[in-house]
Structure formats: structure tokens, C-alpha cells
Amino acid sequence: MKTRVTELLNIKYPIIQGGMAWVAEHSLAAAVSQAGGFGLIGAANAPVEVVREEIRKARELTDQPFGVNIMLLSPHAKDIAQMVTEENVAAVTTGAGNPEPYIPMWKEAGIRVIPVVASVALAKRMEKHGADAVVAEGCESGGHIGQTTTMALVPQVADAVRIPVIAAGGIGDGRGMAAALMLGAEAVQMGTRFVVAEESIVHENYKQKIIKARDIDSEVTGLTTGHPVRSLRNQMTREYLRMEQEGASFEELEYMTLGSLRKAVMDGDVKGGTVMAGQIAGLVKKEQTCAEIIQEMLSEAGALLKKDWNIG
Amino acid sequence: MLEKMREIIAEQLNVDEAEISEVTSFKEDLGADSLDLFELVMALEENYEVEIPAEDLTELTTVGKVMDYLKAKGVE
Numbered sequence: 001m002k003t004r005v006t007e008l009l010n011i012k013y014p015i016i017q018g019g020m021a022w023v024a025e026h027s028l029a030a031a032v033s034q035a036g037g038f039g040l041i042g043a044a045n046a047p048v049e050v051v052r053e054e055i056r057k058a059r060e061l062t063d064q065p066f067g068v069n070i071m072l073l074s075p076h077a078k079d080i081a082q083m084v085t086e087e088n089v090a091a092v093t094t095g096a097g098n099p100e101p102y103i104p105m106w107k108e109a110g111i112r113v114i115p116v117v118a119s120v121a122l123a124k125r126m127e128k129h130g131a132d133a134v135v136a137e138g139c140e141s142g143g144h145i146g147q148t149t150t151m152a153l154v155p156q157v158a159d160a161v162r163i164p165v166i167a168a169g170g171i172g173d174g175r176g177m178a179a180a181l182m183l184g185a186e187a188v189q190m191g192t193r194f195v196v197a198e199e200s201i202v203h204e205n206y207k208q209k210i211i212k213a214r215d216i217d218s219e220v221t222g223l224t225t226g227h228p229v230r231s232l233r234n235q236m237t238r239e240y241l242r243m244e245q246e247g248a249s250f251e252e253l254e255y256m257t258l259g260s261l262r263k264a265v266m267d268g269d270v271k272g273g274t275v276m277a278g279q280i281a282g283l284v285k286k287e288q289t290c291a292e293i294i295q296e297m298l299s300e301a302g303a304l305l306k307k308d309w310n311i312g
Numbered sequence: 313m314l315e316k317m318r319e320i321i322a323e324q325l326n327v328d329e330a331e332i333s334e335v336t337s338f339k340e341d342l343g344a345d346s347l348d349l350f351e352l353v354m355a356l357e358e359n360y361e362v363e364i365p366a367e368d369l370t371e372l373t374t375v376g377k378v379m380d381y382l383k384a385k386g387v388e
Contacts, residue, residue, distance in 0.1 A: 098350075100366035121351045146347065226345055 001298065004164040005187035008112055008132055009091055010065050012036035015177070015294050016135075016166060018191030019069020019093055020143065020276070021045070022265040023202050026054045028290070030061035031199035035291035038187075039066040040093060048079040055087045065090035067112075072097030085109035093135060096144060098122075103130045114166065118146025123157045123165075133164040135189050140170030142192055142230050142278040145220070151183070158184025172280035174300020181305070192278040198289045203268030206275060209234075213281035222257075225250050229257075232275040236260060313379055313388070320359055321375065324352045334376035360387045 003014045015037040017028065021044030029039030041058060043051045051068065058066055068089050070080050073096040081102040084092055091112035092099075099115050106113050107130055116135040117123045123134045136157040138150025146153075150169040158165045167185035171177060172193045180188045194200060196207045209232055219233045221240045231237060240256060257274060264273030288296070314334065322329045327342050338344040338352070349372075353364050356378070362385050364372075372378050 098366045098369070119347045119350065121354045122347065125350060125354060 003186035005133060005166060008164065009038050009067075011038045013294055013298060014166075014187030015297060016040065016187055016189040017194045017290075018141075018168065018189050019043070019067075019095070020191050020195065021071065022261055023191075023195050023200060024069065025201060026058035026061065028194060028197060028200045029054075029066045030058040031197065031290040032194065032294070033058075033064040033066040034062040035289075035294045036064075037290070037294050038091070040069045041066065042069045042071070043074065043076070043080050044071050045074045046076065048076050048083050051076075051080055052083055052087060055084075055089060067091035067093060067114075069093045069095060069116075070099070071095050072099060081105070084111060091132075099126075100129050116168070117157065118148060118153070120153075120156050120160045123161050127161045127163050131163060133166055133186075134161065135166040135168050136185070137189070138167075138169030139220075139228075139230070140279040141168055142218070142276040142281075145169075145228055145230050147228075150180070154180060154183040154185050170278060170280050172278075172283040174297045174302070175304060176280070177297050177301040178304040181301070192281050193284050193293060194290065195277065196284055196287050197293060198287055202265045203270075205268035205270045206264055207287060209270045209275050210277050210281045210284055211286065213277065213284075215279070215282035218277060218279050218281060222253065225253055229274070229276065230278065232270075232277050232281060234273075234275060235271045236274055313382070314375075316359070317375060317379060320355050321352065324348070324355050332375060334374070334379065336375045337373055338375075339373065356382070360385075362387065 001013055005014050013036045017032040017039050019040035019042035021042050024040050024042035029041045032039035041054045068084050072094055093114045095116045103113050112132045114133045115126045115131050116137050126134055136154045138153050139145045139147055140150055154167045164186040166187040166189050167180035168189035171188045171190050177188050196210050213232055217233050218230050219237045220228050220230050221237055222228045224244050260274040263269045264275045318329045318332045321332050325342050325344050325348055357364055
């Protein structure tokens, strides 16, 4: 399959794996890239040497291109921004902030720059500052989210910029992929479905929590702090929402979430930890290899796009 | 300048012009989040034909600070 995104990233299929904190490490990223998609290592709050090591390990597993997602709120963001130029990764995606100060440095190093955006204005600004593409991420996504849905955001961003758009949020199979292409996207980014991939190192409890999730099982916390997060409902989200309602301070709420994602991903504490996942978790029913996931999506999307709709 | 600023801010942040003075804080008084502020900055860049780099955004917290900032950039 060919789109401007597959050409930009030099990949076979326009499917990108989200750069999820703790989840998107070298085995998952390498498996996605090896299967013809584009894998991302999520730098999250990790120190620079840890991320460098992840890049090197991924490179041992695949000779295909992959990238790094840099979470700009991280205290290590600046060092990691520099490090990726030394390690010569194929692309950088960014979240939780504005990557403008780093863009010239990345472009000079030949790295493709793909900021994640949740609004038209930010997409336009990123284009103006030299971004190669943007990920338009709707609020169906897991983790930190904006307010507009993928269905509404993607076509508006696609109309506003000339660079290619990658749709994210609520996409979990070939139907979602075909729909995203119809909305004007030239690739999709998926997180939740790759979390349960065989190559994903998350705790079995985390995978089972997603596999068992229903359509209504995700919840948004942190709306009052200005940093809303979508995760699967559990003891943690209930407690958080109760404290939020009682007017707990930003510091109290932050303290509560400290290390809570790690607790769920690594220790398998899916009751007291944060199980980040998108609204599409209800659609994800089984563990498969990354190659199976990608091939299945392609054949589903392909069949839909080729279907004769008998219009007029 | 304040007159035009109020117009731009009112339009971008969907607030009443009467709510806007030099001491108005975008975040605290008008409830603007980071996406709102980007809308505003893009509108300011267009209206005043200036470039506002990302590293300057954090200091632009109130209407008065934006006005000082623009004046320093030569906006009348």
C-alpha cells in the first residue's frame, strides 16, 4: 500500500504503533516495524540512556525503520531530543507539548518530525515550523487526550494542512483504518490493539483487562487538572474521580497517579494502577502477533475500500 | 492596541469583551487551556504580522504581558 506517509517513513503499510509510556519498548516497536508497519519506542519519563539502550536493542531485532515518541513534559525531553540525532532514528513523534525548538535540529539530522496534535491551530503551526506530518489524535485514545473526536478532528486537520495526516484514536481494525483514510488521513496510529500483541511485554493482567473490556469501560480522569487521561475503569479511577469531585488539589491528585501506570503495566496491578487504554478496547478480543494484526487490518480495509457501494 | 486585542481575544476564546482588561489572565480569568492559547497565538501572529516562538509562550500569561511583548517587537 502506498500513501505519502509510507513514502515519508519508508514503510510497507500505513500503520503506526503509538509511542505509549512503559508499553512501547524495543520488542514491540521492532515487531511492528518488522511486520511492515512503523514501530515507536515511547520515551515517556525515562532517562536518556535507557531510551538509547531501547533504540539499540530494537535495531538488533529489525533492520526496518522505527521511531521514538518524545513526551515533552519529561524532565529528560531535551537530552532525549539531542540523543535521537546521535542514534539516527527514522522519525520522532512528540506529545504533551510544543516541539518547535527541536525541529530544526531534527530536520538537519534527517529525522522525520511528526508531532501529535489535538487541534487544527496546532497542526497548522507545526506545519509552518517544518513538521513532515502530524498525528491528529482524537479523544477516543487512551492516555493523555484532547477534547475533539477522531471523526471530527481528522477531516478538519486534513483540510487545514498540506502535509500528510495520520489518524489516531478509536482505530482498532480494518474498518477504522478504512474510515480514517476516507476522512483524509494517509496512515493510522494504533495503541490499544498493539498493547495486547504477543510481542508486547505488558503484564498478562493488563492484557486481560483490555481483552475483557466492554465499550463503556473507559473513563476520563483529570479533567479538572487540565491534563485529562483516559484509562479503564477500576478502583484507581473511582478513587481519583471521588477525590476530584471533592476538590482535591492538583498536587494530591498528581501524587496519587505517580507510578500508577508502571504499577499496572509491569506489576500487573490492574485494580490500584492506571490501565491506560482507548475506547476501542471493547473491540480488542484476542492476543495476536504484530504481523497478524497488521495483515488482518490490511485485508479488512482493502475489502471495504474495494467494495462496490452501488452509488447512483 | 487594547481595543483590537480585546476583539481578537474575545473572538478566539469565546468570551465577552467586557471581561478583558490589561490584568486579565488567560488561564485563571478566562479559563483558557493550552489549545486555546495556541489559537490565540496563531491569531496574534496573523493580525500583527509577527512571529511568536514557542519559548516565549510561557511568559505571555496576561493581556498586558502580550501587549508589552508585541510593543517590544515593534507593534504600534
